[in-house]
Amino acid sequence: MIYLLYYRHKTMCMEKQHNTILIVKKIAKIVSSRDLVHNLEKEVSRQEHSTVNLDFTDVEFISRSAAHELLLLQEKMRTKTFKKKEVLFVHTSDDVKKMLRIVASNKAVPESSKPRIRLEKIDIDTLMRAASSG
Amino acid sequence: MKNIPILDPKNDNLIQQFGILYSIFTNVGEKEKIHFDLSKTRWLCPIIILPVAAYIAKTNSTFAQSKNETAKAYLNAIRFPKGISSASEFEKYVQETKTYVPISILRRDKGVERENLESMFSGLMYRILGSVSGAQNAVYYPIAELVTNIFEHSKDDVGFIFGQYYPKKEYLDICIADTGRGLAQAYKDETGLELTDGQAIEEVLKGHSTKSQQERGYGIRTSKKVVCEGLDGNFIIASGASALVASQSSEKLVSLPDFYWHGVIVAYRIPKPKGGIDISGFLE
Numbered sequence: 001m002i003y004l005l006y007y008r009h010k011t012m013c014m015e016k017q018h019n020t021i022l023i024v025k026k027i028a029k030i031v032s033s034r035d036l037v038h039n040l041e042k043e044v045s046r047q048e049h050s051t052v053n054l055d056f057t058d059v060e061f062i063s064r065s066a067a068h069e070l071l072l073l074q075e076k077m078r079t080k081t082f083k084k085k086e087v088l089f090v091h092t093s094d095d096v097k098k099m100l101r102i103v104a105s106n107k108a109v110p111e112s113s114k115p116r117i118r119l120e121k122i123d124i125d126t127l128m129r130a131a132s133s134g
Numbered sequence: 135m136k137n138i139p140i141l142d143p144k145n146d147n148l149i150q151q152f153g154i155l156y157s158i159f160t161n162v163g164e165k166e167k168i169h170f171d172l173s174k175t176r177w178l179c180p181i182i183i184l185p186v187a188a189y190i191a192k193t194n195s196t197f198a199q200s201k202n203e204t205a206k207a208y209l210n211a212i213r214f215p216k217g218i219s220s221a222s223e224f225e226k227y228v229q230e231t232k233t234y235v236p237i238s239i240l241r242r243d244k245g246v247e248r249e250n251l252e253s254m255f256s257g258l259m260y261r262i263l264g265s266v267s268g269a270q271n272a273v274y275y276p277i278a279e280l281v282t283n284i285f286e287h288s289k290d291d292v293g294f295i296f297g298q299y300y301p302k303k304e305y306l307d308i309c310i311a312d313t314g315r316g317l318a319q320a321y322k323d324e325t326g327l328e329l330t331d332g333q334a335i336e337e338v339l340k341g342h343s344t345k346s347q348q349e350r351g352y353g354i355r356t357s358k359k360v361v362c363e364g365l366d367g368n369f370i371i372a373s374g375a376s377a378l379v380a381s382q383s384s385e386k387l388v389s390l391p392d393f394y395w396h397g398v399i400v401a402y403r404i405p406k407p408k409g410g411i412d413i414s415g416f417l418e
Contacts, residue, residue: 030253032278063278102417117339119387124156127388131149
């Protein structure tokens with residue numbers, strides 16, 4: 001009997017070779033801050049298995065900054081010398097997926113040309129006069 | 135203590151309202167205690183209310199309540215000047231009042247609580263504005279990026295956020311403010327660059343981050359693009375003695391003599407979207 005229980009436990013562990021972190025519970029429905037994503041690093045490192053699923057169920061949106069930090073976390077965990085982890089983003093909505101892809105592609109092939117800006121330089125009085133007449 | 139009356143804007147133009155903000159803080163010294171006189175104020179808007187609330191919090195300044203019953207009720211309803219700083223309080227408050235959005239105070243040390251409060255604020259703004267396709271991202275993106283900016287660059291531990299939807303005029307006004315080190319000082323501290331406030335705003339628009347990593351420096355620039363080009367809105371960012379006043383058709387760098395905001399104020403106006411929106415083209 002004990003052997004059977006041990007065998008079953010071992011089989012279950014082999015079947016489920018990953019841990020899952022539910023982002024909506026750890027952070028929020030909208031993930032915007034870099035610091036909170038950065039704080040996930042310890043949590044990911046603590047996980048038993050070598051694959052850690054960051055589960056985005058019920059996450060409505062992630063900011064560009066948070067997406068960048070998530071990709072940095074993924075890269076850092078993959079390239080560690082010891083206790084490497086494969087971090088996977090699962091159950092992502094289309095919007096979350098889109099943001100991760102925008103940032104990942106820009107990270108891989110950064111835009112080299114700087115945006116051109118053409119600012120009209122005026123003082124506050126001129127601005128207010130224009131606003132009054134407009 | 136200096137007594138500063140807060141006057142009503144002449145009209146609902148965002149630039150006119152910014153002019154009132156300028157007049158309020160003209161010739162105010164750093165951390166100078168002020169008595170804000172709202173007794174004759176009849177009408178208030180986010181670009182005025184929020185910086186005044188932030189300044190009161192920073193300097194322990196005082197204020198005289200409006201004598202106009204409607205304005206007084208409104209100020210009480212939005213919890214001026216102290217605001218609220220917890221997600222549970224925000225939820226309870228919104229359920230009770232239905233109509234008003236309170237001033238929200240985001241505290242760095244509150245971490246997940248702060249993120250939940252910001253989520254609730256953004257979610258409410260989106261629900262109020264209407265649910266056309268893509269509107270969710272268009273509302274969430276600038277709020278998320280601009281609030282993140284406060285905690286990454288301002289070195290301040292508190293951020294202020296407030297919004298008001300005007301159903302008859304069909305637009306949403308949002309203001310986000312901090313009383314931290316401001317843009318020019320952030321460049322000086324992080325990169326050694328000595329810039330004027332105007333030059334610092336230009337660097338922000340070019341996407342030069344104060345941080346060395348790639349994929350930094352997009353937040354303000356892309357938020358402005360989403361607001362002005364994606365939503366046909368108006369966008370103002372003020373720091374120190376300069377401001378950018380932008381719309382889809384023009385961008386003006388405005389010098390603000392005898393004025394100095396220690397920190398950053400961002401205010402923008404989004405018209406109620408009539409059709410689907412896709413912001414992905416503005417994120418670069």
